Amino acid sequence: MAKAEATPADPRLSPQAPEQQAGNGTELVSEFVLVGFSSVPHLRPTLFALFLLTYLVTLGGNATIIALIHADRSLHTPMYRFLAVLSLSETCYTLVTIPNMLAHLLLRSQAISIAGCRAQMFFFLGLGCSHCFLLTLMGYDRSVAICRPLRYPLLMRPSVCVGLGALVFGAGFSVALTETCLVFSAPFCGGPRVEHFFCDIGPVLRLSCAQSARRALAIFFLSVLVVLVSFLLILLSYAFIVAAVVRMPSAASRRKAFSTCAAHLTVVVVHFGCASIIYLRPDSGGHPARDRLVAVFYTVVTPLLNPVPCTLCRTLARTCWPPL
Numbered sequence: 001m002a003k004a005e006a007t008p009a010d011p012r013l014s015p016q017a018p019e020q021q022a023g024n025g026t027e028l029v030s031e032f033v034l035v036g037f038s039s040v041p042h043l044r045p046t047l048f049a050l051f052l053l054t055y056l057v058t059l060g061g062n063a064t065i066i067a068l069i070h071a072d073r074s075l076h077t078p079m080y081r082f083l084a085v086l087s088l089s090e091t092c093y094t095l096v097t098i099p100n101m102l103a104h105l106l107l108r109s110q111a112i113s114i115a116g117c118r119a120q121m122f123f124f125l126g127l128g129c130s131h132c133f134l135l136t137l138m139g140y141d142r143s144v145a146i147c148r149p150l151r152y153p154l155l156m157r158p159s160v161c162v163g164l165g166a167l168v169f170g171a172g173f174s175v176a177l178t179e180t181c182l183v184f185s186a187p188f189c190g191g192p193r194v195e196h197f198f199c200d201i202g203p204v205l206r207l208s209c210a211q212s213a214r215r216a217l218a219i220f221f222l223s224v225l226v227v228l229v230s231f232l233l234i235l236l237s238y239a240f241i242v243a244a245v246v247r248m249p250s251a252a253s254r255r256k257a258f259s260t261c262a263a264h265l266t267v268v269v270v271h272f273g274c275a276s277i278i279y280l281r282p283d284s285g286g287h288p289a290r291d292r293l294v295a296v297f298y299t300v301v302t303p304l305l306n307p308v309p310c311t312l313c314r315t316l317a318r319t320c321w322p323p324l
Contacts, residue, residue, distance in 0.1 A: 028187050028209070029190075029191065030114070031111050032111070032188075032192050032193075032199070033110055033192045033194065034110045034111075034199075035193055035194060035195050035197075036101065036104050036105070036110055036196070036197035037104075037197065038110065044105045048105040051300055054304050055102070058090075058094060058303045059094075061087075061304075062087040062090060062303075063091070065084065065087045069081070070084070078156040078161050079141060079142070079145070082137065082138050085165060086135075089130060089134060090131070092127055093124070093128065093131065094299060094300075094303055096123045096198075097124060097197075097198040097299050098299065098300060100120070101197045104197065117199040117204065118184050118199075122173075124176075124198065124199075124200070125179055125180060125201070126169075126172050126175075126176035126177075127172070128176075129171070129176055130169045131271065132172070132226050132231075132272070132275070133168040133226075134165075135230065135264070135271065136233045137164055139233070139234040139238065139264065139268070142237065142241060143237040146244050146257050147240050147241065147243075175226055179222055183201055186208050186212070186215075187210075188207045190208065190209070191207060193207075194207070195292075196292060197295070198299075200295065203291075227272060231268070234268055238265065241261060245258060271302070274294060274297060274302065
């Protein structure tokens with residue numbers, strides 16, 4: 001009687017199907033499984049509809065802002081150009097994580113290759129760091145406009161703005177490349193489960209075979225450098241702004257100066273507050289459920305509630321379609 005042939009199992013479902021083995025017998029991971037919202041399967045259709053609606057509104061708002069600024073030549077000033085770049089940056093920032101999260105809410109499989117995970121982390125960190133530097137640049141732009149209005153056209157001429165913008169994104173993606181290389185510099189043998197809905201630093205780093213304190217400290221130091229230094233430079237810009245505003249003779253001038261900064265300052269508080277909660281801790285994966293909740297806020301909710309697009313739309317409405 002012939003023996004029945006064994007049917008090969010799906011390697012993603014079997015914990016005994018590693019790509020290779022390390023010298024000590026530890027199984028190496030060939031792909032990751034994003035846990036996401038698998039703990040609440042009954043809520044996945046509702047979450048999908050909610051996140052999709054939020055995402056579409058965010059994309060529509062940012063696309064409208066970019067189109068209006070591009071169409072109206074009176075808005076081709078450094079402040080509005082930086083706002084357009086900010087909207088574009090936020091659009092790309094959400095593109096890195098939300099479509100993949102929406103797909104995982106519908107599909108049963110939540111697997112992602114290591115190469116895909118590396119690419120997602122690189123672009124997410126690159127856009128996030130660039131966002132921090134861009135907000136710093138916008139604070140500098142406001143401080144020059146208010147503190148040195150006569151020299152503003154010279155100091156913020158188009159060539160300077162282009163150079164500063166290139167520096168912002170070059171620095172942001174350089175930091176992201178360094179951090180991503182540090183995270184993926186060793187193989188992974190801590191199991192395939194990533195306790196997140198995208199490849200973030202903390203959950204992926206915990207699966208590394210080489211739990212190096214120096215590597216974790218270097219990543220933490222870079223995160224502090226980006227978040228804390230950017231925030232302090234923004235505070236310095238606003239210190240100069242406040243000092244200049246209090247010397248203005250009329251209350252109307254003071255109100256106008258503060259109104260141009262209010263939306264930007266609110267975005268700064270929200271963005272850097274969320275970043276500090278996640279990344280300014282030596283072990284950012286200590287509370288996976290809480291980190292996922294905060295991540296939902298700054299990847300899905302914050303772009304929708306961003307006061308800059310709302311304020312800018314009101315400004316554009318008054319500029320482009322003044323009351324009769």
